[in-house]
Amino acid sequence: MxxxxxxxxxxxxxxxxxxxxxxxxxxxxxxxxxxxxxxxxxxxxxxxxxxxxxxxxxxxxxxxxxxxxxxxxxxxxxxxxxxxxxxxxxxxxxxxxxxxxxxxxxxxxxxxxxxxxxxxxxxxVIWCQGFSEPSAGSDLASLRTKADKVEGGYLVNGAKIWTSYAGLATHCFLLARTASAGKGAIVILLLDMTSPGVQVKQIPALIGEGDIHEVFFTDVFVPAENLLGEEGQAWEIITFALQNERIGIPRYAFSRRMLDRAAEKLKADGRFENPVVRDRAGRALALCEAARLMVYRVVHQRATKAPQDAYGNLARWAIIQADHAVNDFMTEFMPEGLLGEDQMQIAHHQRAIAAGIASGAAEIQLNLAARRYLDLPSEPRRGL
Ligand SMILES: Cc1cc2nc3c(=O)[nH]c(=O)nc-3n(C[C@H](O)[C@H](O)[C@H](O)COP(=O)(O)OP(=O)(O)OC[C@H]3O[C@@H](n4cnc5c(N)ncnc54)[C@H](O)[C@@H]3O)c2cc1C
Known part of the structure; x- marks a missing residue:
């Protein structure tokens, strides 16, 4: 190799x-x-x-x-x-x-x-991802936004939540439930965000300005030609989409930069000589490297067109662990940065908290690896 x-x-x-x-x-x-x-x-x-x-x-x-x-x-x-x-x-x-x-x-x-x-x-253009709803995050299959079939298309009613970038988005990759595709099947609609009946409300959040939103749909007409794939094909498409999304954000690279930056600062004022500090920095570094190598394994699978396995889920879990370890290190040994001195450290801290939730929570990645690849019994709720 x-x-x-x-x-x-x-x-x-x-x-x-x-x-x-x-x-x-x-x-x-x-x-x-x-x-x-x-x-x-x-x-x-x-x-x-x-x-x-x-x-x-x-x-x-x-x-x-x-x-x-x-x-x-x-x-x-x-x-x-x-x-x-x-x-x-x-x-x-x-x-x-x-x-x-x-x-x-x-x-x-x-x-x-x-x-x-x-x-x-x-x-x-900017797209947003209209998946999660107030009672359908990990349990995405219980989403309730409706797409009723009408002449020439669908009429959408419902609400999405935590939608990143919706305030700026021109298009939405929207999941909705329709009666026409069989019992409560889900369809994917490519929605123009300027369609009448779409209302976007920003949610104040610690992860940054303008990031997450609620999106409300009231009798929004979506032409039939904006249906992606076939009715009833949505889970297959979502599974493919999430495979691309899971390792599409190599946050370990940013965490590694933050860790290197922290080590430089600690060295500059003599604190990096402390063996406890060095030990903890080493552990955080090991987790960044583990995340990188696990992601590379998934990249290798893609490059060789090998079937995707649990590594996609586990690599995302490893990315989250790396983010958390670097954040914990800086919080413990550079608390002054969080107290207002260092805007980058504060931003990393805030996003590291959210990293274990967005794109499918960390626990759900482990559930999926357990259920799909280790054949362990299924958890009671369905997650993607
Ligand atoms: C920064 C950010 C950006 C986001 N952007 C988007 C976006 O653009 N579009 C979008 O559609 N969504 C987005 N989301 C929503 C995100 O996908 C959901 O928050 C996530 O899937 C979790 O769903 P939930 O919030 O309903 O929490 P829940 O599903 O209620 O989970 C709460 C907690 O319970 C745990 N849990 C739930 N079920 C199980 C189980 N079966 N076994 C073990 N533990 C379980 C979870 O791991 C989590 O820790 C975003 C979220 C964040 C934080």
């Missing part, structure tokens, strides 16, 4: 680093601490994504026929690591290129591809 990077991969990583060096403004860290849903970061992400698009890097891992460059899965991940370590200047658009696009590629029809791909490729 080859553990090193090829000269081409090294050159690609250096190219992305050079681009970040060139394009990120001097006050980028001050912008990034507000979070990807903030006005400041979104405004910058539009400029940055346009730049990536111009350089052929925004959707470079997509096939050429859809406007990409056929970049390998590995190159895609190398780039993701660099972008996340830098604070993810793509902002909410990381979702578009990581999983909305690939899902449309596999399940969208030609008209949908023709409509949505050029928009995503140019970096001009």
């Amino acid at each position: 080859e553990f090193g990077w090829s000269p081409e991969q090294t050159a690609h990583r250096e190219n992305v680093r050079a681009l970040l060096e060139r394009e990120l403004p001097a006050d980028w860290d001050d912008i990034a601490v507000h979070g990807p849903g903030s006005d400041a970061q979104t405004a910058f992400s539009k400029i940055f994504c346009k730049k990536l698009a111009d350089e052929g890097l925004l959707i470079s891992h997509w096939p050429k026929e859809y406007g990409g460059n056929d970049m390998t899965v590995w190159d895609q991940f190398l780039m993701g690591e660099e972008l996340w370590a830098a604070g993810e200047p793509r902002g909410p658009q990381y979702m578009n290129v990581n999983w909305i696009g690939p899902v449309l590629m596999r399940y969208g029809n030609e008209a949908q591809k023709a409509e949505y791909f050029p928009q995503i490729a140019s970096g001009s």
